Amino acid sequence: MDNKYIQQFKKGSLEMILLCLISERETYGYEIITELNERTASVLGYAKEGTVYPILYRLQEAGLIKCRIAPAAANGGSKKFYSLTDKGRATLSEMIDFWEKYTFCVNDFIDRYHTAEDTK
Amino acid sequence: MDNKYIQQFKKGSLEMILLCLISERETYGYEIITELNERTASVLGYAKEGTVYPILYRLQEAGLIKCRIAPAAANGGSKKFYSLTDKGRATLSEMIDFWEKYTFCVNDFIDRYHTAEDTK
């Protein structure tokens, strides 16, 4: 994908998406990146480490997720398993509420656009 | 509104919203700000001049809108009336297509979240 609008549209929603992902199960950075890309890359393009990890640090800094360091697995080094805090759950719920109001509001403009196009 | 997510969610979509507004009719900065706020302030918060005018310059610079300077009206100074160019119409159409794919993609995460919450 090389759509130039992606990057701006994504702003803010990536945080929400990561919170959603982590709410599904305890998981770690690399797995988050892999699953995120499976589910969104065709629309949002590939998310790289340099995008995802800083968001995780931000979320942890804000107290929305907490981290458990697991010992080194079969292959590869140790992982940091993230899960939502109570504050994270509450914040995610708020974000989703706002997202729904927000998209409803924007869609109103688009509906008018479509209506106008249809009557041409 | 003092919702801290607004600012990030807005990124990118404000451009699309302004293009939608201008596609509805030829209009000028001050009127855009007024109408935008009537239709979105309750959700997005108030958009100020410092937000809207730079976007208009950007859109003009990109060749998406064109400008016609009208003589001073009854009261107030002269206005700059904006309308979409052909490129602007094409771009708006693209942006809307992408917006729809994008929100569909994000909503998938939210749907899963809602489903998980419901079965608790």
Place this chain on the structure above:
DNA sequence: AGCTGCTATTTAGTAACGCTAAACAGCATT
């Protein structure tokens, strides 16, 4: 003339986010 108020535009400086591009590290297999 001067004042207020409304319309209308402009701009300097700031913070936040996602991106590019790379580096670093542990372990397994060859």
Place this chain on the structure above:
DNA sequence: AATGCTGTTTAGCGTTACTAAATAGCAGCT
């Protein structure tokens, strides 16, 4: 020891929206 996979970290960049102001024309009033 070399390669490859898993996994994390970070520096520097460009874009966007925000705050906060300044500038300016015209109308009506005293």
